[in-house]
Amino acid sequence: MPEDAPDGGRLEALPKSLTDAFPVSLLLVETGDPEEDIKWIERAGPRVMVWSPTRHPMARVQFPATINRGPLRISVDTAGRWPTVANWFRQKLDTLLPQGIASTLEAMVSQGDLKSKLTTPHQRRTFWYGLLDGPLVNRAHQMADDEIHGEIQARIDAAAAGRSEGEVYLVGAGPGDPDLLTVKALRVIAQADVVLYDRLVSKEILARVRADAEMIHVGKQRSNHTVPQDQINQRLVELAKEGRTVVRLKGGDPFIFGRGGEEIESLAEAGLKFQVVPGITAASGCSAYAGIPLTHRDYAQSVRFVTGHLKNNTCDLPWNDFVQSNQTLVFYMGLVGLPVIASELIKHGMPADMPVALVSKGTTPEQTVVTGSLESIAGVVERSEVRAPTLIIVGEVVKLRGKLDWLNR
Ligand SMILES: C[S@@+](CC[C@H](N)C(=O)[O-])C[C@H]1O[C@@H](n2cnc3c(N)ncnc32)[C@H](O)[C@@H]1O
Incomplete structure (x- = not known):
């Protein structure tokens, strides 16, 4: 009834x-x-x-928070308590799962019994770890089925023969705050067998690398390249040929003043696999954390990223192009050359009172911002302790910091 x-x-x-x-x-x-x-x-x-959400011995049924990715099912439950907590963990776990995991595992289902192809437990373990830590799970969702099966078959053959294929990930670590790592960067550094990293990559970010990964510091400091560029390129090739999953971790974005192109050129020439994982570049990170929008309808309709690393103190930069109204200039590596940069801009017609901001160690707890004008900024730097890495922002947008400095509110 x-x-x-x-x-x-x-x-x-x-x-x-x-x-x-x-x-x-x-x-x-x-x-x-x-x-x-x-x-x-x-x-x-x-x-x-x-x-029932009301606790009672007869209310024994629980609904865990679940993730379904093809044949993979992950359930999180908190013994029936705090569904919000279970949901929080579900979301965290979800971000760690590679995008192509469902397609990869679905392809594995149709491979049939692995034991007939890989007869020893060691071969099977090598295969599974190589597959799950490897590149396929990061891109299978963008691949055709026969391509996925082709890669899986190659891995099965390699595991059966005791071989494995390496891959290099060129990863942007962002400007410093570990929370500014991309989800993909986080996933990839947690998979690496070996990580080659620069001086600008913070220790908080390095702490997220897989605990047993080999760590190689390759330096990169102004006038002190601990390991010369060609040796870094060569090392990447050797490590990939050894069949390892290699992460080349660089500050900011690898394709913005990062020589990332050179590093993967050698890999491309050697016919090795690589992927590029973009990062938040210093200009984006520093401007956001300093409350200086790089473009703004009232002040700047374009932004220009410029290297401030002057060769032999000479100014072979297109200064006339830089001196335009409604444009923001962002100089990377410009702290040493700042007096030259400021005087060249004034010489080429930029108003001497154009606002300038220097953002040092941007997005980190040690971030400092000093402001001035083209005319005054070199003196301001002399009087205050501005330390590298420093980004220089030149333009009317700097004025907005007074209102938009959210970090210090
Ligand atoms: C060799 S470039 C590398 C740039 C990097 N690939 C990127 O996309 O940010 C190094 C310069 O980036 C700038 N930079 C990088 N990280 C920074 C940070 N956290 N704060 C301020 N400037 C930074 C500085 O101008 C530094 O001299």
Whole structure:
């Protein structure tokens, strides 16, 4: 018999034919009033499964927060308590899963029994770890089925023969704040066998690398390249040929004043696999954390990223192009050359009172910002302790910092 349930819900007595076939039914109880909940829970018979947010020994059914990615199912539950907490963990785990995991595992289902192809547990372990730590899981969702099967087959053959294929990831680590790593960068550095990193990559970011990965510091400091560029390129080739998953971790974005192109050119020439994972460049990170929008409808319709690294103190830069209204200039590596940069801009017609900001160690807890004008900024730097890495922002947009400096509010 139908019975009225609280809050307009209804309890329906199931037809006998159904209860005979499926003798256990499920009761969900959530009236909003724990005492009312308990009354309903206690009316359920011993064969009825009960879920309720109200704790009661008879309410034993739990609904975990779940992630479904093809054949992969992950459930998170907090013993029936705190569904928000379970959901938080589900979201965290979800971001760690590579985008192509479902397609990869679906392709594995149709591979059939792996034991007939890889006969020893060692071969199977090598295969699975190589597959799950390897590049396929990061891009299978963008590949055709036969391509995925081709890569899997190559891995099976390699594991059977005791070989594995390496790959290099050129990864941008962002400007410093570890929370500015991309989800993909985080995933990739957690998979690496070996990481080659620059001086500008913070220790908080290095702490996210897989614990047993080999770490190689390749320096890169102004006039002190601990390992010369051609040796870095060569090392990447050697490591990939050894079949390792290699991460080349660089500050900011690898393709913006990062010589990332040179590093992957050698890999391309050697026919090795590589991927590029972009990062937040210093201009984006520093401007955001300093409250200086690089473009703004009232002040700048374009932005120009410029290297301030002057060769032999000479100024072979197109200064005339830089001196345009409604444009923001961002100089990377410009701290040493700042007096030359400021005087050249004035010489080429930029107003001497054009606002300038220097953002040092941007996005880190040690971030400092000093402001001045083209005319005054070199003196300001002399009087204050501005330390590298420093980014120079020149343009009317710097004025907005007074209003938009959200970090120090
Ligand atoms: C060799 S370039 C590398 C740029 C990097 N690839 C990027 O996209 O940000 C190094 C310069 O970037 C700037 N830079 C990098 N990180 C910075 C930070 N956290 N704060 C301020 N400037 C930074 C400085 O101008 C530094 O001299």
